[in-house]
Amino acid sequence: MENKFDLEIGGKKIECDFEQLAEQANGQVMIKLGETTVLVTATMGEEKPGLGFFPLTVDYEEKYYAAGKIGGARYIRREGRPSDRAVCNARLIDRAIRPRFASDFKKATQIITTVFSWDDENDPDILGLIGASLSLSISDIPWAGPLSAVRVVKVAGELIINPSYKQREESDFDIIFAGILEGENLLINMIEGGAKEVKEEDILEALAFAQEPLKKLILFQKEIIKQIGKEKINLEKKEIDKDLLKTVNDFLDQKLEKVLFEQKAEKESMAELKKDLVFEVEEKFPEGIGIALDILDKKTDDLIHKNILEKEQRVDQRKLDQVREISCQAGLLPRTHGSGLFRRGKTKGLSILTLGPPGDHQIVEGMEVDGKKRFFHHYNFPPYSVGEARPLRGPGRREIGHGLLAEKALIPLIPDFDNFSYTIRIVSEMLSSNGSTSMASISSSSLALMDAGVPVKRPAAGIAIGLIKKDNQNYKVLTDIQGPEDHHGDMDFKIAGTKEGITALQMDVKIDGITQEIMKEALARGKKAREEILTVIEKTLPGPRAELSKYAPRVLTLQIKPEKIREVIGSGGKVINEIIDKTGAEIDIDPEGLVFVTSEKKEAAEKALDWIKNIVREVEPGEVFEGKVQRVLDFGAFVEVLPGQDGLIHISKLSKNRVEKVEDVVKEGDLVSVKVLSVDDQGRINLSLLKKIK
Numbered sequence: 001m002e003n004k005f006d007l008e009i010g011g012k013k014i015e016c017d018f019e020q021l022a023e024q025a026n027g028q029v030m031i032k033l034g035e036t037t038v039l040v041t042a043t044m045g046e047e048k049p050g051l052g053f054f055p056l057t058v059d060y061e062e063k064y065y066a067a068g069k070i071g072g073a074r075y076i077r078r079e080g081r082p083s084d085r086a087v088c089n090a091r092l093i094d095r096a097i098r099p100r101f102a103s104d105f106k107k108a109t110q111i112i113t114t115v116f117s118w119d120d121e122n123d124p125d126i127l128g129l130i131g132a133s134l135s136l137s138i139s140d141i142p143w144a145g146p147l148s149a150v151r152v153v154k155v156a157g158e159l160i161i162n163p164s165y166k167q168r169e170e171s172d173f174d175i176i177f178a179g180i181l182e183g184e185n186l187l188i189n190m191i192e193g194g195a196k197e198v199k200e201e202d203i204l205e206a207l208a209f210a211q212e213p214l215k216k217l218i219l220f221q222k223e224i225i226k227q228i229g230k231e232k233i234n235l236e237k238k239e240i241d242k243d244l245l246k247t248v249n250d251f252l253d254q255k256l257e258k259v260l261f262e263q264k265a266e267k268e269s270m271a272e273l274k275k276d277l278v279f280e281v282e283e284k285f286p287e288g289i290g291i292a293l294d295i296l297d298k299k300t301d302d303l304i305h306k307n308i309l310e311k312e313q314r315v316d317q318r319k320l321d322q323v324r325e326i327s328c329q330a331g332l333l334p335r336t337h338g339s340g341l342f343r344r345g346k347t348k349g350l351s352i353l354t355l356g357p358p359g360d361h362q363i364v365e366g367m368e369v370d371g372k373k374r375f376f377h378h379y380n381f382p383p384y385s386v387g388e389a390r391p392l393r394g395p396g397r398r399e400i401g402h403g404l405l406a407e408k409a410l411i412p413l414i415p416d417f418d419n420f421s422y423t424i425r426i427v428s429e430m431l432s433s434n435g436s437t438s439m440a441s442i443s444s445s446s447l448a449l450m451d452a453g454v455p456v457k458r459p460a461a462g463i464a465i466g467l468i469k470k471d472n473q474n475y476k477v478l479t480d481i482q483g484p485e486d487h488h489g490d491m492d493f494k495i496a497g498t499k500e501g502i503t504a505l506q507m508d509v510k511i512d513g514i515t516q517e518i519m520k521e522a523l524a525r526g527k528k529a530r531e532e533i534l535t536v537i538e539k540t541l542p543g544p545r546a547e548l549s550k551y552a553p554r555v556l557t558l559q560i561k562p563e564k565i566r567e568v569i570g571s572g573g574k575v576i577n578e579i580i581d582k583t584g585a586e587i588d589i590d591p592e593g594l595v596f597v598t599s600e601k602k603e604a605a606e607k608a609l610d611w612i613k614n615i616v617r618e619v620e621p622g623e624v625f626e627g628k629v630q631r632v633l634d635f636g637a638f639v640e641v642l643p644g645q646d647g648l649i650h651i652s653k654l655s656k657n658r659v660e661k662v663e664d665v666v667k668e669g670d671l672v673s674v675k676v677l678s679v680d681d682q683g684r685i686n687l688s689l690l691k692k693i694k
Contacts, residue, residue: 002227007220009150009213010161012122016134018228027139027230031131033162035119037066040131044141045108054101055108060090060128062367066118071365083366087400089113089125093132095508096178096190100136100144102235109141118367121164126151129178134221140230147189148217149178152206159209173198175505177210180513181218185472186211187513191493194408197501200523207516240295244281244288248295251280256299260315260484261307301488308468308476315484316345323463323480323529328443328540330451337552338454340447340541344533345482346434351444353426353452355552357598359588360423375414377426379403379441385433402438403428406462409442409496409504410449413456420455421555421596435482436464442496442504443533450541453548459541460503461533462496465522472515479525495526499534553586554602556609562593564616567644575615575644583608614642619685621676626693629670637666639674639687647685649674654689666692 003018015032022028025041048055064071072078113128129149137145153163153171168174175193179186259269281292307313324345333339338353362373379402383390428441439462446459466481466489490511496504569576585599585608599605625641636650654665671694674687
């Protein structure tokens with residue numbers, strides 16, 4: 001039986017090997033692009049009844065050996081917790097494959113993508129997504145695949161499929177599209193991307209360009225499934241007790257619509273309804289509480305769809321294209337470097353910005369990336385934001401993903417390091433949540449940036465666009481979805497950017513996918529809403545403040561010759577540590593000789609900078625200095641003319657008269673006035689004594 005297949009996409013060959021390496025998994029594939037190679041496995045476990053959700057786990061494993069690195073913490077030397085990049089890649093795969101599982105399938109399922117080899121040109125994330133589709137499709141796991149995925153960029157006006165890292169850096173946008181085939185029609189079911197303020201038409205052009213390779217990849221997978229795919233397991237259809245069903249339906253009749261669509265606090269109303277429903281069924285059907293709540297969820301879903309499709313009636317009575325009430329505030333925290341509060345309906349986000357010296361950068365060490373990160377955004381979602389009381393934990397996958405999405409949206413607006421030599425950290429605290437907090441964090445972060453005086457190009461904002469769909473002809477696009485529309489709706493399409501264009505995109509669906517027409521309408525709605533939000537932001541704060549916060553550190557820079565770096569540092573760091581100790585400033589020097597001096601007090605930074613200038617300054621013949629005698633030798637005395645720079649007064653230059661002993665004229669520690677006679681080819685300074693000061 002054939003177990004190796006290949007396909008050319010975008011001028012590159014994708015190779016799929018189904019040799020049974022992980023033979024105890026339900027499905028597995030080794031997939032290769034260039035020399036980047038990943039193993040993707042799909043494994044089905046035991047059924048998990050009563051969870052109330054599908055127990056799907058997606059893991060993305062970066063291995064240092066794949067890139068020829070030892071890696072890991074110094075005393076451990078093995079991979080630790082997943083990097084933020086790995087977390088986002090796992091979420092990328094999860095978001096695309098999850099909607100394709102049957103709603104009544106409850107067996108624990110795990111997808112593991114392991115990067116075995118990385119060639120520094122081809123990103124493993126696309127391979128992980130295609131591999132997940134293949135491993136599930138050929139397995140006996142009930143999954144409605146296959147799906148395909150490609151990355152599209154645009155460099156110098158040319159669209160490219162699955163580009164190299166270099167092409168991605170040079171591109172106007174970098175977008176991943178995932179899709180399925182419905183008959184002859186391609187439906188998009190996941191989007192992830194960043195852009196440099198591009199127009200909506202550019203995104204649609206990229207989608208049109210991706211259509212053919214996406215279809216080609218799906219047909220390629222279907223042929224593989226036909227040849228080596230296993231028969232799917234049968235899902236037992238569990239009949240609901242008719243008496244239980246009648247009890248639930250009778251109880252919810254009339255009540256559910258009032259709870260959802262009457263003008264009152266929907267969260268409290270729904271909580272009361274659930275509590276009353278449990279009380280209604282628990283005596284007669286003690287084991288049917290979970291089923292009753294599932295029926296409630298399904299009926300809520302149906303009712304929201306029905307009212308929006310037939311009457312354009314939303315839960316909060318807004319029009320389909322209406323954004324919730326918006327308000328903004330900047331500078332509300334007195335001692336932080338910058339802060340911004342953004343409110344959209346009940347969703348409230350507070351972003352706090354901190355400026356630090358260049359040395360506060362984040363060190364990024366991973367399989368794909370080694371370097372320094374000078375702008376980072378962190379997102380927190382405390383339990384009180386949704387009225388819950390639960391233990392605080394470290395950031396989960398959702399928090400990491402939302403934080404990086406906002407970071408991606410803001411990066412194109414951050415000034416170049418050459419023009420603004422600070423490390424910038426923003427923390428967005430979600431104070432209250434009723435949908436689309438990740439997009440709120442972009443708006444509040446823009447306010448914090450401008451409040452701090454960071455010279456950003458312009459503010460950014462984000463909006464979540466939803467969808468209620470019956471079929472490709474009967475659907476409604478919703479602007480600014482809130483909690484119930486997110487949970488029960490069919491799409492969450494996050495669109496972020498400025499008035500000039502889009503900077504970030506992220507789309508998930510709970511249905512098969514969306515057409516190009518729906519996407520076009522969603523992008524248009526996103527643009528209109530984004531501009532509306534930005535108008536409110538600009539009324540609050542028209543642009544970056546003219547001055548940095550008085551509590552922010554001041555960073556002064558100086559370019560020195562690289563060969564002078566060791567003079568500034570001194571033996572064992574003696575010189576630089578003395579400057580730091582006596583001025584209180586922080587000093588960072590890059591290998592090219594760019595010096596950064598940072599201090600909360602500008603005077604301290606200026607003092608340290610002047611000190612360094614004197615160390616690296618090259619003296620000229622004829623200049624006069626006052627300095628202390630450092631050493632006395634038989635042939636003359638060494639005087640410090642500048643910090644770290646000594647010159648020699650030869651015994652013959654101590655006086656116009658003959659001098660028998662140097663100590664007859666000067667002693668160690670004397671303060672003298674000297675004149676530079678010459679500087680030789682080796683930088684040695686020759687002096688003459690003008691006078692002894694003391």
